[in-house]
Amino acid sequence: MLHNVFESLDKLFDFAEVSAHCDIPCGIYDPHQAQVAVLTVIRMIDLMNDLAKGEPKDLLTAHNSLTRYVLIKEESAELCKREVRVIFGDFIKKEHVDKYPELPTLFHKIMQGGSKVRQTVSRESALELLAAVNRFAEIFWEIKGIATKKVKAPYKPEEEIVYPVL
């Protein structure tokens, strides 16, 4: 109520503003990067398997490829964790957790899953992580009042991800 009084006063006196400045314009949140990061992890696991099972290459070339896959897998898993952490920490508010009580557990599952796909080359773990991140995306868009659909990504590894219907 007091706030309404100040709103009215603000119209009269036009109070100066002070900025609680953020680096990125606050309000830009999108789980898509996290989803793409998990798809990348799955793709890297597939490429590692291809390398292990395919035609033997010369040792240096094989090592070089393997190192690159591992590096991208590491980075992508961390990116996924970071993106989800920012949304969970900055966008998700108490009232959202009240409405979706599964959120803290889901968040924890993504954090742990993000580490597991670094420690292992388990495609199954990566798919579990994708399912959790997809569910997180679904809740995120539901909070924003935007419907979602599940579609197969039009590129390898062609797994299903949740997209907003815009």
Place this chain on the structure above:
Amino acid sequence: MILSVRRVRGSSLAPRIRDGDFVLVSRVPLWLRRPAAGDVVVFHQPDYGQLIKRVERVLPDGRLFVRGEDIDSVDSRRFGPLPPRAVQGLVVAHIRPSHKGLGADS
């Protein structure tokens, strides 16, 4: 600045202080004491203008390390600690819309 009203823009102090809230800012407390950790201060920063941040700690040389709550907040991690003279006032009261008062710290 004995007492003035400022409207807050941006969310770097959320959930404590949110975009659109009003704050009452006063210099008077600074006549009696120096800014301390936990104070929310209004100051001028040459690159970013009039800012509002929380004092995280006071360095041994008296300069203030200020922070926002948001990880993307632009604060002392970006522009370094503040000289105490840059502080124009302390937030002495905070007015937020009542319908937003869902947070535990409201």
